[in-house]
Amino acid sequence: MTDPAKHGTRIEVRNLTKKFGSLTAVDDLSFSVEPGRITGFLGPNGAGKTTTLRMLLGLVRPTHGTATIGGERYSEISNPQRVVGSALEATNFHPGRSGRNHLRVLADTTGVDTKRVDEMLELVGIPAAARQRAGGYSMGMRQRLALAAAMLGDPQVLLLDEPANGLDPEGIRWLRMFLRHLSSQGKTILISSHMLSEVEQTVDDVVIIANGRLIQQGSVADLHGEKRSIVRTSSAPALVSALIAAGISAQATDATMLEAIGDDMARVGDIALAAGLPIYELRPNQTDLEALFFELTESPENRNRNLAGSAGSGAIPGEHNPATGPAAPYEGATP
Structure with a gap:
């Protein structure tokens, strides 16, 4: 095993494919994410974004192709929690455990000093709720807790799945500034979203996929034309x-x-x-990026083939679907 920090923390996806039976969730996908930049990983729901992130984290085995961080597969990274932080779900915690205790358990597991728990709670803006049961958190607070967990080991790479989901406008502004601060430190940040408008003011680069295939990649400035x-x-x-x-x-x-x-x-x-x-x-x-996004993803050849038929049919295992999952209130909502 090697330490990607010695070789840089570039994310590389090369010819990545994942099939679930007859369903192709990710289809010969290739792209890269550079250190010191925020890359938006965009596509409609069911496009294969979450499956790709899960392959990067070693949670799903590719049918073929590679997904590496600093030149290494996740399973080959020494002490991966110190290299890669991730937040794929804002519900990955025990509902009866406080937010602080949730982070303390993770800190013990990864060998992180427990004093960093309170530092992270302060950093993400929920110290007042630290001793409350996480099951009672709003969706926005859950997102902040998930981000605190991802940052616990001070990783060089962050993989975030729909991090703005549930955040109110102030929370989205905070997230934008927070991610900008992290990228200025040279961290490699990949955030997924199904809406370009949510990340347009945050990201430097975009990777747009549909039906698991790459359809556009470049800087936001390049997309504007x-x-x-x-x-x-x-x-x-x-x-x-x-x-x-x-x-x-x-x-x-x-x-x-x-x-x-x-x-x-x-x-x-x-x-x-x-x-x-x-x-x-x-x-x-300037080019209306939202219009461009829909033009690219809703063209006949890129229309989501997994939405055909009855509701729920052809769903990709593990793909994010905002219509399902726990119904937590939005950040700032009145209980």
């Missing part, structure tokens, strides 16, 4: 000519609207002023 500006004026053709003469590519979309390449809107305004043309509207025009 080339920066452009939308301009409305009295004569779009006249302003297009002025912009092109000044070295800015532009194209009229109708008599009064045009699209200019780039995001230097001050310069566009200056050119319009010099040309004697009024500006009625001037705004950036």
Whole structure:
């Protein structure tokens, strides 16, 4: 066994496939996650995200392909809890045990100093609820407890399945800042979600899958595409000519609207002023990532084949389904 910390903590998934009988949950999937960056692992419910995370953690055996952390399979990592922290479910605790005692049991199991238990409870913002039974926690508090458990061993890698589920807006903002802080320390962070809008402001990179197959990978900036500006004026053709003469590519979309390449809107305004043309509207025009996400995942070839037929048929074992599971109140909800 080796220590991935000596070789970096890059996550590598190569040609990963998992079949459950005739059902292919993950289909020849390949992607990587870099240290010091937050990567969003996105796809519709049943796309194979949770199954992939479980293969990374050695909980599910791949049919073929590899899933490694720092170049090693999870089973080959020395003291894995010190290398990889995970939160795949916010219900993985004894409901009659307090949040603090839940973490103390984990600390004893992994050889972590118990003083870190209180440090983690403070870090995730639930010290006041530390001695309350975890079974009475809201879903948001359960998510925070799961995150505290994942961080207990101060791992270099975090694998989080739907970490924003159940958090109120303040909690989501806190989670975003918390993950940003961890990535600034060089940690490798992979978070799954079925909604791009939940993670767009948090992640640096995205991996989008559907039916267990990779359909898009890249930075959030790359997904937004080339920066452009939308301009409305009295004569779009006249302003297009002025912009092109000044070295800015532009194209009229109708008599009064045009699209200019780039995001230097001050310069566009200056050119319009010099040309004697009024500006009625001037705004950036970026790709709507949410629309792109649905366009990619709902195309006929990527539509979720596991939702066909009657409800519950063809479900992937272990895949996250928000329609099932314990009905805990949302964070901030009135009991």
